[in-house]
Amino acid sequence: MPLRYTILFIGFGTLLAIGGLVAIVYSVSPADLVWWGMLVFYALVFLITLGTLTILGTVVRVRFLKADIPIRQLTRSFRQGVFLGVLACVGLFLSHLQLLTTWSLLLLVLALAFLELFFLTSRSRAT
DSSP, X not given: OOHHHHHHHHHHHHHHHHHHHHHHHHHSOGGGOOHHHHHHHHHHHHHHHHHHHHHHHHHIIIIISOOSOHHXXXXXXXXXXXXXXXXXXXXXXXXXXXXXXXXXXXXXXXXXXXXXXXXXXXXXXXX
16 A cells, blocks of 8 residues: 555544544543543544654655655654554543652653664564
Protein backbone atom coordinates (compact mmCIF):
# COMPACT_ATOMS: atom_id res chain seq x y z
CA MET A 1 0.00 0.00 0.00
CA PRO A 2 1.47 3.40 -0.91
CA LEU A 3 2.39 5.82 1.85
CA ARG A 4 -0.39 8.25 0.88
CA TYR A 5 -3.11 5.61 1.37
CA THR A 6 -1.57 4.48 4.64
CA ILE A 7 -1.64 8.03 5.98
CA LEU A 8 -5.23 8.49 4.78
CA PHE A 9 -6.22 5.22 6.50
CA ILE A 10 -4.58 6.34 9.76
CA GLY A 11 -6.26 9.75 9.43
CA PHE A 12 -9.67 8.16 8.93
CA GLY A 13 -9.17 5.99 12.01
CA THR A 14 -8.10 9.03 14.01
CA LEU A 15 -11.22 10.93 12.96
CA LEU A 16 -13.38 7.97 14.04
CA ALA A 17 -11.61 7.94 17.41
CA ILE A 18 -12.19 11.69 17.79
CA GLY A 19 -15.88 11.16 17.06
CA GLY A 20 -16.06 8.40 19.66
CA LEU A 21 -14.32 10.53 22.27
CA VAL A 22 -16.65 13.46 21.62
CA ALA A 23 -19.63 11.12 21.97
CA ILE A 24 -18.36 9.79 25.29
CA VAL A 25 -17.51 13.23 26.70
CA TYR A 26 -20.88 14.76 25.81
CA SER A 27 -23.16 11.81 26.55
CA VAL A 28 -21.77 10.22 29.71
CA SER A 29 -21.20 11.71 33.13
CA PRO A 30 -17.78 10.82 34.60
CA ALA A 31 -19.44 9.93 37.92
CA ASP A 32 -21.66 7.35 36.20
CA LEU A 33 -18.86 5.80 34.14
CA VAL A 34 -18.03 2.18 34.93
CA TRP A 35 -14.59 0.60 34.50
CA TRP A 36 -15.12 -0.43 30.87
CA GLY A 37 -16.23 3.11 30.01
CA MET A 38 -12.98 4.45 31.41
CA LEU A 39 -11.10 1.80 29.43
CA VAL A 40 -12.81 2.93 26.22
CA PHE A 41 -12.04 6.55 27.07
CA TYR A 42 -8.33 5.87 27.59
CA ALA A 43 -8.19 3.68 24.47
CA LEU A 44 -9.69 6.48 22.39
CA VAL A 45 -7.26 9.02 23.83
CA PHE A 46 -4.42 6.63 22.97
CA LEU A 47 -5.67 6.12 19.41
CA ILE A 48 -6.12 9.85 18.84
CA THR A 49 -2.62 10.59 20.12
CA LEU A 50 -1.13 7.73 18.13
CA GLY A 51 -2.83 8.66 14.87
CA THR A 52 -2.19 12.38 15.13
CA LEU A 53 1.48 12.05 16.03
CA THR A 54 2.09 9.35 13.42
CA ILE A 55 0.66 11.51 10.66
CA LEU A 56 2.39 14.70 11.82
CA GLY A 57 5.73 12.98 12.36
CA THR A 58 5.65 11.28 8.97
CA VAL A 59 4.59 14.38 7.05
CA VAL A 60 7.21 16.56 8.74
CA ARG A 61 9.98 14.04 8.14
CA VAL A 62 9.09 13.24 4.53
CA ARG A 63 7.92 16.64 3.25
CA PHE A 64 9.96 19.17 5.19
CA LEU A 65 13.09 17.30 6.24
CA LYS A 66 13.30 15.35 2.96
CA ALA A 67 13.97 12.02 4.65
CA ASP A 68 15.29 9.24 2.47
CA ILE A 69 13.02 6.21 2.97
CA PRO A 70 9.39 7.22 3.68
CA ILE A 71 8.27 3.86 5.12
CA ARG A 72 11.11 3.93 7.63
CA GLN A 73 9.96 7.38 8.70
CA LEU A 74 6.41 6.07 9.07
CA THR A 75 7.54 3.24 11.36
CA ARG A 76 9.67 5.63 13.42
CA SER A 77 6.77 8.09 13.74
CA PHE A 78 4.42 5.23 14.65
CA ARG A 79 6.77 4.01 17.38
CA GLN A 80 7.16 7.50 18.82
CA GLY A 81 3.40 7.99 18.60
CA VAL A 82 2.92 4.81 20.64
CA PHE A 83 5.36 6.06 23.27
CA LEU A 84 3.72 9.48 23.54
CA GLY A 85 0.25 7.88 23.55
CA VAL A 86 1.31 5.70 26.46
CA LEU A 87 2.70 8.78 28.18
CA ALA A 88 -0.59 10.65 27.71
CA CYS A 89 -2.77 7.76 28.88
CA VAL A 90 -0.65 6.87 31.90
CA GLY A 91 -0.47 10.55 32.84
CA LEU A 92 -4.24 10.90 32.60
CA PHE A 93 -4.77 7.68 34.56
CA LEU A 94 -2.38 8.75 37.31
CA SER A 95 -4.12 12.11 37.42
CA HIS A 96 -7.47 10.33 37.72
CA LEU A 97 -6.13 8.39 40.71
CA GLN A 98 -4.58 11.60 42.09
CA LEU A 99 -1.13 9.99 41.96
CA LEU A 100 0.38 12.24 39.30
CA THR A 101 3.42 14.03 40.60
CA THR A 102 6.35 15.66 38.89
CA TRP A 103 8.58 12.74 39.83
CA SER A 104 6.25 10.05 38.58
CA LEU A 105 5.84 11.82 35.26
CA LEU A 106 9.60 12.40 35.03
CA LEU A 107 10.29 8.72 35.67
CA LEU A 108 7.80 7.74 32.98
CA VAL A 109 9.37 10.16 30.48
CA LEU A 110 12.84 8.84 31.29
CA ALA A 111 11.72 5.22 30.90
CA LEU A 112 10.17 5.96 27.51
CA ALA A 113 13.23 7.99 26.46
CA PHE A 114 15.53 5.08 27.29
CA LEU A 115 13.24 2.72 25.40
CA GLU A 116 13.37 5.04 22.36
CA LEU A 117 17.15 5.25 22.70
CA PHE A 118 17.31 1.47 22.68
CA PHE A 119 15.30 1.32 19.46
CA LEU A 120 17.39 4.03 17.81
CA THR A 121 20.73 2.41 18.68
CA SER A 122 19.86 -1.23 18.04
CA ARG A 123 20.57 -2.54 14.60
CA SER A 124 18.32 -4.89 12.73
CA ARG A 125 19.73 -8.41 12.39
CA ALA A 126 17.97 -8.95 9.08
CA THR A 127 19.84 -7.95 5.95
